[in-house]
Amino acid sequence: MADDQVVLLDVLPSSFGMRVRIALAEKWIQYEYKEENLLEKSPLLLQMNPVHKMVPVLIHNGKPICESLNILLYIDEVWPHRKFRPLLPSDPYQRSQVRLWADFIDKKLLEGVLGDKLYYGGEKLGLLDVAFIPFYCWFYSYETCGGFSVEAECPKSVEWVRRCKDVESVSKSLVDPLFVFDYVLQLRKRAGLE
């Protein structure tokens, strides 16, 4: 695997991109990061993801993998034993459950699943934690623009966020919430909302 060429096409504030960055960091995978401009997509992006033209796209030795959850599954399959343990459980039933919840998260935010566990993955960071934590960077923006407090609504989630940020791969890969907020303001301006 020493000759692996890994490239990530992404935009910094993207929560979906952040998931991939965390997974790559968790697995100590070296990669080249290419920032995309969503208003002027690069020829590489258009070539690698012609159907949806979206980020993130992981390019491994020239082959493109699209969609953040797909990429996470791929990373776990190709580099399962990096850092001693895979992101997904090995039992097929548990894997299916994790994937079901990951899909569900993509459709809705969820508080109940965490329960009393430390992480969605149990004792250690797992796929669901990686999938979910990037949305934390957007909480500040949601709160300010939406006028509500995440801490008040989902206290368990806030605790979990604190625990995730203690993990090095997460804190290195998460983007400053204020940076995201700036980005959101720009988008809103462009959409004529400000």
Add this chain to the structure above:
Amino acid sequence: MGELTLIATPQSSYCARIQWTLKLKGVEYEFIEEDLLNKSPLLLESNPAYKKFPTILHEGKPLAESLIILEYIDQVWKHYPLLPHDPSDKAIARSSAKFADEKLIVEVWEAFKSEGEKKEKAIKAAVESLATVDKQIEGKKCFGGERIGYLDLVYGWLAHWLNVMEEVGGMKLLDKESFPSLHQ
């Protein structure tokens, strides 16, 4: 390998996928037919987050979402593997399946039930999507190559239901000239 139950409605293409999969793998199972208007307590108990079909119960453990079920079956009953072995081919297949379920099916349904200008737009979108699907199967006997695989099961409903939907919905999405590969 444990007791397997499939709770489903026979009309649904998502359910059909699972039935075809189980048939290909030669797995015995119990089929419980559900009425969409009268969901049974067994279903609601085993599938609280979704309350949808199909749901399977394997050794008492519930699972939902046809694509997730498909992969689970593929992992537990390893003979006649459905998904490609190579991780990047697997990723491409999963992407395609997502496209089928989140884009194509939605577009076809829209074309089917809408009227007038909305219908025109929907037809156009569906045709475009079908074109990308057609490309995937170009020159091959099945999506899986020589034998039926994951994507054939995912897109299988096209062979079955599309004709009917076209006739009833008054639209033509798939014809021999535009999509020779898919038509086969």
